[in-house]
Amino acid sequence: MKIVDLRSDTVTKPTPEMRRAMAEAEVGDDVFGEDPTVNRLQEMAAERLDKEACLLVASGTMGNLVSLLTHCGRGDEVILGDNAHTYNYEQGGIAALGGIHPRVVPNLPDGTMNLDDIEAAIRPENIHFPRTRLIAVENTHNRMGGVVLTPGYMASLGDLARRHGLRIHLDGARIFNASVALGVPAADLARDADSVMFCLSKGLSAPVGSLVCGSADFIAEATRARKVVGGGMRQAGIIAAAGIVALNSMVDRLAEDHANARFLAEGLAEFPGVAIDLGSVQTDIVIFALHRPDMTPQQLAEIMAERGVLFLPIGGDRMRMVTHYGIEREDIAYALEQIRQVLA
Numbered sequence: 001m002k003i004v005d006l007r008s009d010t011v012t013k014p015t016p017e018m019r020r021a022m023a024e025a026e027v028g029d030d031v032f033g034e035d036p037t038v039n040r041l042q043e044m045a046a047e048r049l050d051k052e053a054c055l056l057v058a059s060g061t062m063g064n065l066v067s068l069l070t071h072c073g074r075g076d077e078v079i080l081g082d083n084a085h086t087y088n089y090e091q092g093g094i095a096a097l098g099g100i101h102p103r104v105v106p107n108l109p110d111g112t113m114n115l116d117d118i119e120a121a122i123r124p125e126n127i128h129f130p131r132t133r134l135i136a137v138e139n140t141h142n143r144m145g146g147v148v149l150t151p152g153y154m155a156s157l158g159d160l161a162r163r164h165g166l167r168i169h170l171d172g173a174r175i176f177n178a179s180v181a182l183g184v185p186a187a188d189l190a191r192d193a194d195s196v197m198f199c200l201s202k203g204l205s206a207p208v209g210s211l212v213c214g215s216a217d218f219i220a221e222a223t224r225a226r227k228v229v230g231g232g233m234r235q236a237g238i239i240a241a242a243g244i245v246a247l248n249s250m251v252d253r254l255a256e257d258h259a260n261a262r263f264l265a266e267g268l269a270e271f272p273g274v275a276i277d278l279g280s281v282q283t284d285i286v287i288f289a290l291h292r293p294d295m296t297p298q299q300l301a302e303i304m305a306e307r308g309v310l311f312l313p314i315g316g317d318r319m320r321m322v323t324h325y326g327i328e329r330e331d332i333a334y335a336l337e338q339i340r341q342v343l344a
């Protein structure tokens with residue numbers, strides 16, 4: 001049976017060029033800072049995001065955790081969106097492992113948080129209150145449908161943070177999707193952030209790895225935080241080699257995923273009972289709702305899985321599909337035809 005796997009861009013497999021680079025990678029002990037391939041990837045990433053330094057970590061979850069552990073002490077507070085990945089899908093690790101208190105502000109449909117809401121959430125100095133240290137944002141915003149935050153929003157947020165002596169962390173798991181969609185360098189989206197995490201293993205198709213980027217001092221501290229969560233890796237050049245290929249050759253092609261997502265969304269919009277905001281389809285993520293008395297999203301996902309079309313219900317009446325490397329236009333056409341038959 002033909003399988004069209006739209007559950008996530010995390011299902012992408014390494015390209016043949018990545019596998020060759022991994023087999024041939026020069027390696028060393030990265031806990032001693034001696035893996036030349038890891039060092040090269042970290043330098044490339046720092047240059048790409050225009051930050052002083054970068055650190056390879058095992059996953060996006062680890063990258064966000066290590067960043068927040070570095071910015072905040074126990075009892076400090078981070079302001080973040082109610083739909084943030086860190087708030088919803090990382091097991092509350094910042095609280096469980098870091099004692100960091102999350103202060104939640106609503107995410108708007110465009111993925112931002114209202115700046116007045118953020119300002120109102122900042123704690124004044126008072127013995128009863130936690131101390132606000134950090135604002136965390138996400139670009140692209142996963143649960144809001146892969147929407148992009150603009151350099152203009154980031155600049156306004158940067159002004160606000162500096163006025164209050166706060167830092168900014170950017171969960172840029174898909175920052176290159178935002179960069180390609182907006183036609184601006186990723187560095188422009190990262191300028192106002194003190195730390196940025198981005199993933200190699202989503203649309204960029206590397207098998208493992210994320211990078212945390214920031215000032216040299218921040219990365220020195222983050223390296224300690226990575227070690228205490230068990231993320232000090234040894235001959236990690238095997239992983240980094242695929243990451244180098246990802247950064248060199250997989251960024252520009254993200255535009256194809258975005259075009260396929262639009263084609264998919266426009267097709268879905270035609271079906272009875274499907275509600276979709278086409279304006280939210282800006283990158284590789286398509287979120288839509290099913291409003292039918294005869295079928296829940298869970299049931300639709302199960303029926304479609306039997307036909308080889310895989311996607312995820314994400315709570316309530318909503319479902320998510322993600323396009324990626326390995327999914328071609330004809331695969332989207334096939335998926336749409338299967339769904340059309342089921343919803344007819």
Ligand code: TLP
Pocket residue numbers: 007008009010058059060061062064085086089138140142171173174199201210
């Ligand atoms: N998101 C994954 C799963 O968690 C659901 C996905 O399929 O979208 N930040 C953002 C914005 C993310 O979307 C993700 C992964 C992470 C962080 C965590 O990355 P990993 O999975 O590498 O720990």
